[in-house]
Amino acid sequence: MMSYRVIVATARLGLLCFYRNVEVVGIERLPHRRGLLLTSNHTNAFVDSLLVMHALSPRRVRITAKAALLKTPLLGSLLRGAGAITFHRREDGTAQRSNGEAIDAVVAALTREEIVLLFPEGFSHSDGALRPFKSGAARMAISAAATSSVAVVPMSITYLDKGRFRSDVLLEFGPALERDTIRSHTPPALTGIIRQHVENLSITVPPSEMRELAWVADLIRYSLRSPERIGTRESVYDRVVTMREIAALRAHADNPAVRELEIAAHLLYQRAGQYGVRPHELWLPLSPWRATVFVLREGEVLIAGLPFALWGAIHALPSYLLIKTAVRCTAKDEDHLATHAIFLGIPLCTSVALVQTAIVGTVAGYEVALLYMLTLPFFVYVALLYADRLKDSLLRARSFLGLVRSRNGRDILRAEVTEFRNRVEGIREEIKSGLHQEIR
Amino acid sequence: MHIVEVLLALFLFAGSAASMWSLLPAPATESILLGIAGMLLLSLSIISNQRASLYRRVRPLVTVFLVFNLYGIAGKIGTASMYGTIDSQLQAIDHALVGFDPISFLQSELPRWSYEVLAIAYCFFIPYIHISLFLHLEARSGSDRDEFLTGLVVLYTCSLLGCLFLPAYGPAAFPARHNLLPLPAGPFVDLTAAGVASTGGLYGAFPSLHVGASAFLCLADRARDQLRFLIYVPLCLAIMVATLALRYHYLVDVICGASLAMIALPLGKQLSRRWQR
Numbered sequence: 278m279m280s281y282r283v284i285v286a287t288a289r290l291g292l293l294c295f296y297r298n299v300e301v302v303g304i305e306r307l308p309h310r311r312g313l314l315l316t317s318n319h320t321n322a323f324v325d326s327l328l329v330m331h332a333l334s335p336r337r338v339r340i341t342a343k344a345a346l347l348k349t350p351l352l353g354s355l356l357r358g359a360g361a362i363t364f365h366r367r368e369d370g371t372a373q374r375s376n377g378e379a380i381d382a383v384v385a386a387l388t389r390e391e392i393v394l395l396f397p398e399g400f401s402h403s404d405g406a407l408r409p410f411k412s413g414a415a416r417m418a419i420s421a422a423a424t425s426s427v428a429v430v431p432m433s434i435t436y437l438d439k440g441r442f443r444s445d446v447l448l449e450f451g452p453a454l455e456r457d458t459i460r461s462h463t464p465p466a467l468t469g470i471i472r473q474h475v476e477n478l479s480i481t482v483p484p485s486e487m488r489e490l491a492w493v494a495d496l497i498r499y500s501l502r503s504p505e506r507i508g509t510r511e512s513v514y515d516r517v518v519t520m521r522e523i524a525a526l527r528a529h530a531d532n533p534a535v536r537e538l539e540i541a542a543h544l545l546y547q548r549a550g551q552y553g554v555r556p557h558e559l560w561l562p563l564s565p566w567r568a569t570v571f572v573l574r575e576g577e578v579l580i581a582g583l584p585f586a587l588w589g590a591i592h593a594l595p596s597y598l599l600i601k602t603a604v605r606c607t608a609k610d611e612d613h614l615a616t617h618a619i620f621l622g623i624p625l626c627t628s629v630a631l632v633q634t635a636i637v638g639t640v641a642g643y644e645v646a647l648l649y650m651l652t653l654p655f656f657v658y659v660a661l662l663y664a665d666r667l668k669d670s671l672l673r674a675r676s677f678l679g680l681v682r683s684r685n686g687r688d689i690l691r692a693e694v695t696e697f698r699n700r701v702e703g704i705r706e707e708i709k710s711g712l713h714q715e716i717r
Numbered sequence: 718m719h720i721v722e723v724l725l726a727l728f729l730f731a732g733s734a735a736s737m738w739s740l741l742p743a744p745a746t747e748s749i750l751l752g753i754a755g756m757l758l759l760s761l762s763i764i765s766n767q768r769a770s771l772y773r774r775v776r777p778l779v780t781v782f783l784v785f786n787l788y789g790i791a792g793k794i795g796t797a798s799m800y801g802t803i804d805s806q807l808q809a810i811d812h813a814l815v816g817f818d819p820i821s822f823l824q825s826e827l828p829r830w831s832y833e834v835l836a837i838a839y840c841f842f843i844p845y846i847h848i849s850l851f852l853h854l855e856a857r858s859g860s861d862r863d864e865f866l867t868g869l870v871v872l873y874t875c876s877l878l879g880c881l882f883l884p885a886y887g888p889a890a891f892p893a894r895h896n897l898l899p900l901p902a903g904p905f906v907d908l909t910a911a912g913v914a915s916t917g918g919l920y921g922a923f924p925s926l927h928v929g930a931s932a933f934l935c936l937a938d939r940a941r942d943q944l945r946f947l948i949y950v951p952l953c954l955a956i957m958v959a960t961l962a963l964r965y966h967y968l969v970d971v972i973c974g975a976s977l978a979m980i981a982l983p984l985g986k987q988l989s990r991r992w993q994r
Contacts, residue, residue, distance in 0.1 A: 507947065508943070508944060509941065573852075581949070662947065
């Protein structure tokens with residue numbers, strides 16, 4: 278248990294450094310004192326498991342992984358320390374062995390009222406759409422439900438840009454499937470239900486289209502309202518919900534109105550780009566007073582924070598360069614960028630920090646070295662937040678100047694966006710009523 | 718913000734600064750004080766009419782003005798009119814808390830250059846609280862602003878009660894008790910001493926409003942602006958040490974000030990919500 282806590286605490290540092298916002302929704306819905314089988318989409322290798330462990334902490338999660346990973350030196354030790362249950366996959370080239378022991382371990386864990394995380398697709402991938410679910414999760418849930426009050430909790434992990442440093446993540450837990458539901462279905466039927474629930478919580482578009490989807494979502498969400506003050510934590514959930522709705526709309530690509538909307542969205546994207554305006558800043562208040570307050574507020578934070586951020590950045594630079602090089606050498610594809618960065622980042626950062634502390638200790642003495650070591654994480658974290666803030670402030674200033682420079686263009690753009698939003702709402706209603714009529 | 722709020726804020730600030738720092742000759746100061754009194758009466762008449770359009774705008778500024786100025790008044794009344802001060806009791810509590818006199822301890826441990834650094838932190842207190850108050854009042858609206866103001870008033874009210882009924886001058890007034898040597902001279906050390914002298918000298922040591930107010934504003938940033946919160950945590954910690962090193966407060970003053978700050982924010986929220994019902 279001690280090593281599990283250490284793994285979670287260490288992983289948390291890596292996750293909070295790599296991702297800007299890690300938001301968790303629906304956790305209050307999770308039943309207590311019952312076995313829970315969490316079933317999730319799988320798009321970011323080991324990072325998915327670390328995120329769930331972090332989200333549910335201090336509750337312990339039994340993660341599952343492919344047995345082939347146990348052979349890798351560092352990850353194998355981590356998996357063993359975390360008490361992972363490993364499965365053999367035909368695709369890994371391991372000999373045909375029964376996964377009986379692993380299945381029994383999952384069922385036993387569920388019976389003991391533990392939480393088990395399973396990825397029913399069996400693979401981490403970047404397809405966008407969910408792959409077919411294997412029936413193992415359903416079978417294990419049905420076996421456990423025979424003797425205990427177990428629940429299946431469909432969940433999703435949505436990355437707005439999974440391989441990008443300082444991007445956002447949302448973990449969303451759906452309503453639990455209760456024991457009665459589990460026991461009243463066959464494994465294939467239950468697998469279908471679980472898949473449907475996970476799909477409802479996911480955005481099924483390829484990662485390459487996520488940025489554009491987020492752009493359109495922001496355009497709609499912030500139509501006719503001011504953007505949040507910089508420094509405020511924006512809700513990733515609200516953004517993802519809108520993205521999901523738009524993705525669902527795009528699924529009706531055979532509808533001519535939907536195709537027209539896609540073209541209109543493209544044109545708006547280009548027009549907004551000409552002014553240098555971000556979609557959620559189109560209705561930025563342009564009064565001189567608000568501009569003055571913005572300059573005062575952001576200027577004060579950026580000036581006051583500069584010494585801390587510089588100190589943190591200078592001392593984090595060796596680690597950053599080392600991790601970047603290591604990730605470039607080891608990560609074969611985008612799926613594993615974040616995993617390698619977080620995974621390698623933790624030991625590399627720790628080693629570099631120890632070397633730096635030793636140098637400081639040699640030069641300035643033991644007490645200064647201790648102070649340096651204790652304050653280094655603070656300064657590095659401030660440097661990360663400062664970089665985010667500086668970027669946001671400069672982009673906000675650019676949006677403001679872009680809007681101020683061309684008032685006519687701004688008004689036309691706003692009118693077009695309002696019309697676009699109304700058309701989106703209209704088509705959504707049409708499709709919804711069309712579906713209702715089909716059902717009737 | 719409405720232009721009236723800006724003008725009122727500037728007037729109140731300028732008037733307070735001029736009257737408290739004695740920057741102007743006496744007749745001019747009296748005129749300014751009269752002007753302040755007139756604006757205060759006008760403001761009170763506006764805020765007493767909740768339907769007035771300026772009610773929401775003027776109330777926060779008048780609130781802040783009142784609590785700031787009452788601090789000086791209450792502190793002086795307390796030390797002047799109460800039966801005695803509790804400096805010796807506060808010194809005894811310090812000794813009971815840590816087993817030694819923290820003021821003397823700091824004198825023996827701190828290098829000479831650190832006094833200037835701490836004095837700089839101490840001087841930053843005034844611009845920090847004014848800028849922070851402005852940013853919070855500007856960014857918040859409606860019930861959010863009410864909750865913040867109520868918390869601030871709770872903090873100041875508790876502190877003013879302490880100043881009035883548990884008056885203390887602070888360690889600097891009793892150098893012999895702490896075996897204190899004069900502070901190393903420096904521009905900022907001298908500036909803080911001059912500032913304290915110009916506001917009427919030593920009073921109102923318990924609890925430390927320097928610590929309380931700076932901690933309150935820093936904690937208020939925690940939920941709203943994480944970067945700003947983290948940036949000013951070192952300043953708040955430096956202010957805590959500075960108040961001890963410069964001998965304006967006892968350790969128990971600092972602890973109580975910080976504790977009040979931690980309680981005031983959630984308490985202000987609760988009280989405000991209850992009153993709105």
